[in-house]
Amino acid sequence: MLYVRGDELNYLQTNAGSLAESDRWFKRSNEQYFRFVSDTVNYPFRIKAGPDASARLDASYTLAPGLFFSHFPYSASVQWLASSSISIRDDHFDPANSYLNTTTNVALFQYLGCLDSAAGCPPNLSFTLHHLYADGSRLYFTPDGGLEAQGALNSPTQLKWGEFNNGEKTRLLGS
Numbered sequence: 001m002l003y004v005r006g007d008e009l010n011y012l013q014t015n016a017g018s019l020a021e022s023d024r025w026f027k028r029s030n031e032q033y034f035r036f037v038s039d040t041v042n043y044p045f046r047i048k049a050g051p052d053a054s055a056r057l058d059a060s061y062t063l064a065p066g067l068f069f070s071h072f073p074y075s076a077s078v079q080w081l082a083s084s085s086i087s088i089r090d091d092h093f094d095p096a097n098s099y100l101n102t103t104t105n106v107a108l109f110q111y112l113g114c115l116d117s118a119a120g121c122p123p124n125l126s127f128t129l130h131h132l133y134a135d136g137s138r139l140y141f142t143p144d145g146g147l148e149a150q151g152a153l154n155s156p157t158q159l160k161w162g163e164f165n166n167g168e169k170t171r172l173l174g175s
Contacts, residue, residue, distance in 0.1 A: 032068035098141035105131040
């Protein structure tokens with residue numbers, strides 16, 4: 001399997017020092033776990049027609065250990081240290097058989113007053129650092145390819161995305 005953005009991301013990382021804007025090599029993205037596909041369990045993939053004439057994929061993948069930084073929540077570090085699995089049935093992830101195994105904690109910064117992460121946050125903005133420790137050291141895939149986990153935060157608090165708190169916008173950004 002070839003990750004569609006793999007060549008471009010590898011090029012940016014390899015040539016970071018020669019880019020006009022050297023910080024542009026780094027891309028946050030929620031689907032970069034596909035960069036770590038190490039084996040396709042059921043090759044060839046099965047592609048079939050759905051009832052609406054759309055293409056539907058059935059496939060299983062093994063993922064090598066890896067790390068990526070998510071786009072949402074912004075820049076959360078997601079790392080797994082052992083072989084993991086993705087199972088796709090009828091074009092949806094099968095949550096019972098799709099997970100990142102032996103994850104480290106997920107580090108998240110929660111900033112107050114950051115109205116728009118695309119425009120950047122004001123300098124010296126106060127933040128709280130949170131670590132999510134997933135139960136069983138696993139993050140599970142949702143049917144649409146997102147990640148979720150039950151677990152504990154090192155500093156129990158209610159995490160919010162894009163809500164107002166005492167007149168200030170609260171945004172959870174990762175590290």
